[in-house]
Amino acid sequence: MHHANHYYGHSHVLARYCGLDPADVHEIRGYLQHGWNIGDGMAPDHEFTPGIPLFVWSEPTRRRAWSLGRRPVHVVGAPWAYLLAMEPPVEPARREGTIWYPFHGWEGQHVVGDHGRLIEEIRATETGPVTVCLYWQEYRTPRLRRRYEQAGFRVICHGYRGGWYTDLDPRFLYRQLAEQRRHRRVASNRLCSAVFYGILAGCEPAVYGDPMRLRGERSAFGGQSRIERQWAALHGPRVDAEAAHAVAVTELGADRLRSPAELRRLFHWPDPPAGGAPTPVAEGTGR
Structure with missing residues (x-):
């Protein structure tokens, strides 16, 4: 529902995890935290509609949001943690600098x-x-x-x-x-x-x-x-x-990741097509 849900390709990563086409823009029924902060997880310059769900990364953030009167608030984990779950490292990896x-x-x-x-x-x-x-x-x-x-x-x-x-x-x-x-x-x-x-x-x-x-x-x-x-x-x-x-x-809520079915239910996303494989994400141009 909010354009910030798609910052940094967050919704695309989560769509891939849920078995949906990551090249499409999938609307999330709520507000998804898009960066780490020490408040309620949301950007201070965004206006929010009361009663619309907040999807935050961690339990500490959920507690802070709850104390500020935000309702409802769901812990889903950061999109980064889902990406790591889908992209395990190829070992051995040479690291430098x-x-x-x-x-x-x-x-x-x-x-x-x-x-x-x-x-x-x-x-x-x-x-x-x-x-x-x-x-x-x-x-x-x-x-x-x-x-x-x-x-x-x-x-x-x-x-x-x-x-x-x-x-x-x-x-x-x-x-x-x-x-x-x-x-x-x-x-x-x-x-x-x-x-x-x-x-x-x-x-x-x-x-x-x-x-x-x-x-x-x-x-x-x-x-x-x-x-x-x-x-x-x-x-x-x-x-x-x-x-x-x-x-x-x-x-980052890496210990609180939801299953694909749970995320689809929370976001109001459809089930993936039977027998269909998600389309690979096209390479971005960057800036």
Whole structure:
């Protein structure tokens, strides 16, 4: 029902898991969480219709949403966890270096911070090759992209998340998974979805450097200071990988995945055609 349900190809991944055609746009009867946050799982700029279900990633998020009066709320797990279940790693895999995700803005807000200082911190911390993955907005800013390239980093973008049913990219998460499985470490200057994704994908995590901020950023639900307090064990250039994995499983709901039949019932999706195989997802163009 909401266009954000299709961000990053989330609905396409879930459709594939449910045995439906992942190339089609399948409407979800409700609001699907599309990124990790410390509130009710939903984006603060979205308006919601009371009584329409919320589909969140984890039990902690469900409890927070419930305490804020959201009804009904269902825990379904993150689309990333379903993708990993469908795309087991091919061993042995050679991993090298770090994939680094600088905190990014979005269409409504840009990041304020010192990228030069962040580059210095990355170079002083990482011992292997570094791939910097920029959000499409920053990637399409030549001056900013060149700063990371001139520092000797490989600079990439996983693609455009899509919006308002245009420029949808069913392959976004697939590209992200392929890149993360190439790297030994995943890092960012803020704890975020990409770090949790990398942990589940087998990367050693790190969160360090100037966290920067969004222009006009408001500290909802405790903001960055709460994140640094509550998830202190996940911050620093070296993090306990086993402890981090346990946290990632909880935050992404990887231990709460639904069966295909359950998801189809919750989303009001049809059963897959008898004897039919889903059409492979077409390769996205990216940005």
